[in-house]
Amino acid sequence: MVTVPLAAQHDHHGDSTQMVGAADAAMSGEMSAAARKHVELSPMRTATRDDSVKARAVIGELRRSLAKYRDTSAAVADGYQMFAPKVKAQRIYHFTNYRNAFMEAFRFDPEKPTSILYQQRPDGSLALVGAMYTMPKRASAEKLDERVPLSIARWHKHVNWCVPRPRQRDRWFEQQDGHSIFGPESPIATRAECDEVGGLFFASPMGWMVHANVFAGDELGAVFTHER
Known part of the structure; x- marks a missing residue:
């Protein structure tokens, strides 16, 4: 049996909503020194012409395929469900197809x-920005490269998480020395x-993922940035 990565499942049991929301926020903009401890990036490779051609073909x-999903109702009709619909003002809204x-x-x-992937406009409506691909957390660099070349995209996965124990969800908001x-x-x-803090440790809570912001322009680095 293959286990779908938590970030791919976007399931609703336990603290997964809190975990994925926190992961998304941590990846916005430049990461702090603490946040870097919790992200593993795919290895960089030397770019080739073939890699660029392959990446542009994916784009x-x-x-x-995404053109028809500018209206989120079309995505819902095709089996995509908004993750954490009760959470307002998300940085990026994920509509996930579990199949x-x-x-x-x-x-x-x-x-x-x-x-x-959608981003909220000032008027509250959602603008289509791209999509997210995922792979199991044990996938090799070669397998990732076969899908979206590692010389073009930095796949990432979240690692080394300490989370509150079950039924202690309020502890998510605890801080120590400002962190x-x-x-x-x-x-x-x-x-x-x-x-030491009474938490649960997960060495690799989520699988590999890569965002493809295909409406951000034609520059490959802008499309496949992992910080959007």
Whole structure:
């Protein structure tokens, strides 16, 4: 049985809503020194012409397939569900197709991403910005490279998380010396440190993921940035 990564599932049990929301916030803009302890990036490779051609082919296919989803109702009709609909003012809204999330462990179809990504406009409406592909956390660099070249995109996964124990959700907001104790912006990044604060340690809570912001322009670095 293949386990779909938490970030791909965007499931609703336990503290997954809090975890994915915290992960998304931690990846916005320049990461702090503490946040860098909790992110593993795919290795960089020397760019080749073939890599650029391959990446642009993915962009082209994805843009064409996403065009009909500028209205979120079309995405919902095709099986994409808004993650954490009760959470307001999300930095990026993920509409996830759980079947696609599961199938990404076995195949890569640029036209069937795990999630479609939207950003809120000043008037409250949602603007289509791109999509997210995922892979299981044990996927090799070679497997990631086969999908979106590592010389073009930095796939990332979240690592070394200390989280509150079940039924202690209020502890998500605890701080020490001005830093969050739990989650992806905590200075705690080892099991021993996590044990000291009574938390649960997850070495790799989520799988690999990469955002493809295909409506951000034509420059490859802007499309495949991991900090959006």
